[in-house]
Amino acid sequence: MRWNDLYIAGVGTYLPEQVETVDEAIAAGRYTEEKKAMNGYRELRVAAPGETGPVMAAIAGRQAVERSGLSHDEFGLTVHASLSHQGLDLWTPASYVQANTVGGSGPAFEVKQGCNGFMAAVDLAAAYVGSHKDFSAALVTAGDAFHLPYFDRWCSEDQNVNGDGAGAFVLSNKAGFARVRAIYSYADSTLEQMSRGFQEWTTMPFPNGETLQLNRSMEDYLQNSDVDLDEMVAKIAGGVQHSLKQVLHEAEIELADARFFLHQQLAETIAQYGICGLLGVKRESTTYDWAKQYSMVGTADLALGLDHVLAERDPQPGDLVVMQSSGAGYVWTAAVVEILERPSWV
Structure with a gap:
């Protein structure tokens, strides 16, 4: 949009x-x-x-x-x-x-x-x-x-x-x-079961008092003979690429036009290959290394990242910030934001 x-x-x-x-x-x-x-x-x-x-x-x-x-x-x-x-x-x-x-x-x-x-x-x-x-x-x-x-x-x-x-x-x-130039969300529901696995339904949350093991659902899913791992990875990568491509198109910019790229605080291998390598993002344009001191803060990573950019990275009027996030389901959201002025609180 x-x-x-x-x-x-x-x-x-x-x-x-x-x-x-x-x-x-x-x-x-x-x-x-x-x-x-x-x-x-x-x-x-x-x-x-x-x-x-x-x-x-x-x-x-x-x-x-x-x-x-x-x-x-x-x-x-x-x-x-x-x-x-x-x-x-x-x-x-x-x-x-x-x-x-x-x-x-x-x-x-x-x-x-x-x-x-x-x-x-x-x-x-x-x-x-x-x-x-x-x-x-x-x-x-x-x-x-x-x-x-x-x-x-x-x-x-x-x-x-x-x-x-x-x-x-x-x-x-x-x-x-800052002005929001465009936001775009995209889903691939064929990946829904990836985070659910093939477990039986429960009648209550936390039924056995055990600590959640989210890997269990993924392992359950991947062990099914009908699951094509290469296809699954391609769909996830495709969703990241598609959501970014579409929001850049709607904002009428190229990725190289953006000074900052904000993404979730993912594991090093995912950030390196699934963000920077896949999309061609320069690591120095992100807040990733700074935010290693906080790890993945639930859903709030991009708010923390933008706050850091405003306070510590000297954004100038006209600078563009691209934001990219994703979540199980599988849904991706990307946005392009233009800095209009230094905020009064900085």
């Missing part, structure tokens, strides 16, 4: 104080030297008791709203994205975020789209802001905390390491420090 009147007016982030390093996890028997060498993560942040995903998202959201300079009555939508358990069962974390940020009577929606949740939420909020002219802004947040015994941040997945934290954007149809 090409946009002419969609802006980012504020960015907010929150990271817990406690730091846990890869070496500490190895010493505790929760990680291995082999995974350290393969995946490249250095450390991450660990949420304190009570710092649930929505609690952290509300902190990041308040910062984004304050930085935007917009009043609460200008907001007509709140969208919250997450991966992890949100602190309680069968409740509405998006409404909690709304109540603790902008309030009001606009709707609050929750997006669950795996690792792509935040950018999917941005895409949905953009359409809402663009079509509803009775208000001028939307708050989009993401917040996750990964705790035992439900989830082991170090070994519930072979490649990803999961840190805690949150991020937020304020979208506006009037003004902002």
Whole structure:
């Protein structure tokens, strides 16, 4: 979707104080030297008791709203994205975020789209802001905390390491420090079973009290004789390439025109071959090496990356930022953002 009147007016982030390093996890028997060498993560942040995903998202959201300079009555939508358990069962974390940020009577929606949740939420909020002219802004947040015994941040997945934290954007149809030129989302539902495997359905979450092992579903899927591994990899690579190609076309730019490329904080091998190698992205244009100190922060990586670019990478008016994310399902979202001015808070 090409946009002419969609802006980012504020960015907010929150990271817990406690730091846990890869070496500490190895010493505790929760990680291995082999995974350290393969995946490249250095450390991450660990949420304190009570710092649930929505609690952290509300902190990041308040910062984004304050930085935007917009009043609460200008907001007509709140969208919250997450991966992890949100602190309680069968409740509405998006409404909690709304109540603790902008309030009001606009709707609050929750997006669950795996690792792509935040950018999917941005895409949905953009359409809402663009079509509803009775208000001028939307708050989009993401917040996750990964705790035992439900989830082991170090070994519930072979490649990803999961840190805690949150991020937020304020979208506006009037003004902002950056203009969103285009957003494009693309899905390949033939890959849905890849993250489900062939397991039997359960009647409740966490039925046996065991720590989640996301690799189990993948291994189950790959062991099926009907699965073509090469075809699966080609589809995933194709989705990344297609979503990027389409958003660049809609924004009327080439990849080389962008000064910054923001992607999720994936394992080193995936970032090197599945992003930089596959797409021709220059690693120095990313925030990847900087963000190794946080690992993969749920769905909030791109908000953290943009906040870092604004604060530390000296963006100039006219600079273009490409954002790319993906999530199981399988869904990809890409966006092109143009910096209009240095934001007032930098």
